[in-house]
Amino acid sequence: MTKEANTRLADLFGLTGWSKGELARMVNRQAAAMGHPQLSTDTSRVRRWIETGETPRDPVPKVLAALFTERLGRVVTIEDLGFDRQRRTGRKAVSNPDGLPWAPERTAAVLTEFTGMDLMLNRRGLVGAGAALAAGSALSSAMYDWLHTDPALAADAPQLDNPLHPASSAVAAGYDRYEAAPVGSEEIEALERSVEVFRAWDASRGGGLQRKAVVGQLNEVGGMLSYRHPPHLQRRLWGVAANLAVLAGWMSHDVGLEPTAQKYFVIAAHAAREGGDRPRAGEALSRAARQMVHLGRPDDALDLMNLAQSGSGDETLPRTRAMLQTIEAWAQASMGRGQAMRRTLGQAEDLFVSDKRDVPSPSWMQNFDEADFHGMQALAYRMLAEHDPAAASPAQQHAQRALDLRRAGHDRSKIFDHISMASACFIADDPEQGDRYARLALLSIGQNSSHRTWDRLREMYRLTGRYAQYSQIQDLRDEIRIALPTKIEPKGGSAAV
Numbered sequence: 001m002t003k004e005a006n007t008r009l010a011d012l013f014g015l016t017g018w019s020k021g022e023l024a025r026m027v028n029r030q031a032a033a034m035g036h037p038q039l040s041t042d043t044s045r046v047r048r049w050i051e052t053g054e055t056p057r058d059p060v061p062k063v064l065a066a067l068f069t070e071r072l073g074r075v076v077t078i079e080d081l082g083f084d085r086q087r088r089t090g091r092k093a094v095s096n097p098d099g100l101p102w103a104p105e106r107t108a109a110v111l112t113e114f115t116g117m118d119l120m121l122n123r124r125g126l127v128g129a130g131a132a133l134a135a136g137s138a139l140s141s142a143m144y145d146w147l148h149t150d151p152a153l154a155a156d157a158p159q160l161d162n163p164l165h166p167a168s169s170a171v172a173a174g175y176d177r178y179e180a181a182p183v184g185s186e187e188i189e190a191l192e193r194s195v196e197v198f199r200a201w202d203a204s205r206g207g208g209l210q211r212k213a214v215v216g217q218l219n220e221v222g223g224m225l226s227y228r229h230p231p232h233l234q235r236r237l238w239g240v241a242a243n244l245a246v247l248a249g250w251m252s253h254d255v256g257l258e259p260t261a262q263k264y265f266v267i268a269a270h271a272a273r274e275g276g277d278r279p280r281a282g283e284a285l286s287r288a289a290r291q292m293v294h295l296g297r298p299d300d301a302l303d304l305m306n307l308a309q310s311g312s313g314d315e316t317l318p319r320t321r322a323m324l325q326t327i328e329a330w331a332q333a334s335m336g337r338g339q340a341m342r343r344t345l346g347q348a349e350d351l352f353v354s355d356k357r358d359v360p361s362p363s364w365m366q367n368f369d370e371a372d373f374h375g376m377q378a379l380a381y382r383m384l385a386e387h388d389p390a391a392a393s394p395a396q397q398h399a400q401r402a403l404d405l406r407r408a409g410h411d412r413s414k415i416f417d418h419i420s421m422a423s424a425c426f427i428a429d430d431p432e433q434g435d436r437y438a439r440l441a442l443l444s445i446g447q448n449s450s451h452r453t454w455d456r457l458r459e460m461y462r463l464t465g466r467y468a469q470y471s472q473i474q475d476l477r478d479e480i481r482i483a484l485p486t487k488i489e490p491k492g493g494s495a496a497v
Helices: 007-016 020-033 043-051 060-072 104-124 136-147 168-173 185-205 211-224 231-254 258-274 278-294 298-311 318-334 338-354 370-384 389-405 411-427 431-445 451-467 471-483
Strands: none
Touching: 007 043, 007 060, 020 043, 020 060, 060 104, 104 211, 104 231, 104 258, 136 258, 136 278, 136 298, 185 211, 185 231, 185 411, 211 231, 231 258, 231 278, 231 451, 258 278, 278 298, 278 318, 298 318, 318 338, 318 370, 338 370, 370 389, 370 411, 389 411, 411 431, 411 451, 431 451, 431 471, 451 471
């Protein structure tokens, strides 16, 4: 007993509206349903959990996580409730209140627990976004030293005499392992192919329709990682986990589940590093930075980009480093830092053209081609044009180049290009061209499940306001209102960029 109040549990308990007696009764019922009929909790014990920081024995933390997850409509983990898994298993607790970074043997447990809760919310139609995003500076401070050290692959899975037995950490975590079992190279190849299928679907149609499938696949991989495999297979399995976690995060971001998305990006960074792939870990964190810019928090994005770029390691290919620079430039543009943005994009250009492609790009970089490079530059200049209208011209040039180069199957990116072009035209006082490109975006936006396309469409809608007296633009504004979800009206502001 710590004699200190568990403030994290107290805060979440306050959101539920339960009484302590209600929670005690629900814990008993839920535990019995999970095969623990002998467990008995009362009001006084719940009070001790909250007021004195008493840590309940297993499986109570798991039961509480499930109850809070269902009640609040978002994933609530054991750590979110203030129960440190390391403390419960007799290890020295880390000082970071969010438990970052996780010990290598805990990543599979955290991954599987979080995906399991996410799937439960999906099944019951309760998926929500009620949590707060962690600040970029907080994540960077917690993870800086960890990401800059070389991973110890030997710690990827606990040492076991019998490799067919599940890892003890998996049992301690108390999550469902379904029917996961040790896998061989053929199974891992199939998993790697499935990542490509999911990635292609996301690029074409957005993340909404396949998010649950990706989360389910990631959950299964977490179970597989609870077994000890030969090092070369374990490394590849961690790579699959990292790729799926990035996709789960990106799809969650695409449909507005922002705290869930951030958690997946952090999980992906852990999985990549434990698989020995620091560039992949850096790219995962850059996704969290892109999320921050989109939400109007470019200062947090710059903190994350500093960590992503410095922690990626010397083996990061020039094209990957160029991609990271474009995200930093986007954040700078959002803050009106035109000189810094142009300097950063110049560095990105040098890196991009210096990549001789003599070393194959990793699978997760396949979508960052020349079209995407110009698309990101168009986005940065379009953002800067809000502060400096002269930037609208290069925004148009890069957007047109991106459109000329876009490959089939990248429908969402093409919508973004059209919106960037239209927005730049409106800022440049060319409503006729703006109308043309806006209507091209509207042609396909209805077949896409990406909320981010709607967010940027709202921003474009705001820019059309100065031309509302023209009948053609008024018609366009009417069509945009029809195209946007009925529950969310078009609005201005920098949060939905």
